[in-house]
Amino acid sequence: MQKLLIKGGGALNGELRISGSKNAALPILAATLLADGPVVVRNLPHLQDVTTMIELLGCMGVTLTIDEKLGVEVDSRSTSRYEAPYELVKTMRASILVLGPLLARFGTARVSFPGGCAIGSRPVDLHLRALEAMGATIEVLEGYIYAHADGRLRGAHIVMETVTVGGTENAMMAAVLAKGRTVIENAAREPEVVDLANCLVAMGANISGHGTGTITVEGVERLQGGEYTVMSDRIEAGTYLVAAAATRGSIRLRDVNAHDLDSVLAKLEQAGAVIGSGDDWISLDMEGRQPRAVNIRTAPFPGFPTDMQAQFTAMNAVAQGTGTVTETVFENRLIQVHEMNRMGANIVLEGATAIITGRDRLQGAPVMASDLRASASLVIAGLVADGETQVDRIYHIDRGYECIEEKLQSLGANIRRLPD
């Protein structure tokens, strides 16, 4: 298995371009199943998860034309299989996002049950309930979700019991071709949900209220093809900002929207960073100072993103004072703590809260990645550790960070990939 070898020490300094967002690209690719014509998707990040989604569409008979410069053209008029097999779903839970589009467009879908993963049990009951409210019949048999609709789905009034990003996306995608109006209450307000809605609107959908807790969809008979540019990855951006802060460096990010990162930037300012931002850039300067520890509590957008808490755990581990990180979205997402303690961090776990007392530096050690963001946090820990850190199982990182070692090298980090 490939590993990342990091020799910690220096501050990160320099400028980076932020890639397209994984969590927007995946539902947008799934949404191309709804269009009655080719859709060109631009700014797709080069990530394992995006490759998996493209492979999944390919398995269904969708025609894909990949042009490195122009993006990917997806034509779902050739779709001939309406299923997502276990072999692909097990490597990427977001495969569940094809369920709503398949059902709405073709009236049938067979999608492997995604199951849990390292960070929690992650049920999809709310996705299924929303589709049932729109008239779908759903059965779970031998690990697969079988969904069927007699004719068009019907608009419905859906109140989400919990804020769910994927559940909101599946319901919204199903609703665009349903007969009548769908109202989704307690909808997720994440920027990626808004990006998906904007893409659907560009294809002819009638959606309003995206970005608020109530999304209204007036169903239309068909969506046409078109072109869409995926938003930039706020979590990738946040990760590099935290890495720069933890190493006491200075960084400027291009092609990024600062408003998507308000809660993260506020915490970085509390930690002592000087933040600047413009239309499509963010800068952070620690001016060589040790960060101050901050308290984090994760929550759905506009709250502090769960996908950024592990990185802040790493920063707190080398900060002045004691900070807490409380995870409220997933039940088991503080896995990074055990590996960081092996690197000399002082972190005590109390239920869903990590209490982190900062040290001046950590010590390099061999560590194991357990999920995507925990892996990123171990890379940050490696950058602020004396000696060598080897991060194993980095296939997790490759799901969500484009060219992570090249990007970090361009900021002055001593990091390289060790082959299998």
Ligand SMILES: CC(=O)N[C@H]1[C@@H](OP(=O)(O)OP(=O)(O)OC[C@H]2O[C@@H](n3ccc(=O)[nH]c3=O)[C@H](O)[C@@H]2O)O[C@H](CO)[C@@H](O)[C@@H]1O
């Ligand atoms: C591909 C993608 O976009 N992934 C993101 C998406 O995941 P994902 O869409 O899977 O996360 P959700 O927002 O659905 O999950 C939030 C919470 O709701 C629970 N839940 C969800 C659905 C459901 O039917 N029943 C239920 O109980 C989950 O177990 C979790 O505790 O949002 C998460 C929360 O911001 C992020 O961490 C992930 O990076």
Ligand SMILES: C=C(OP(=O)(O)O)C(=O)O
């Ligand atoms: C948890 C994440 O992704 P996924 O929902 O695809 O597992 C993530 O991006 O941090």
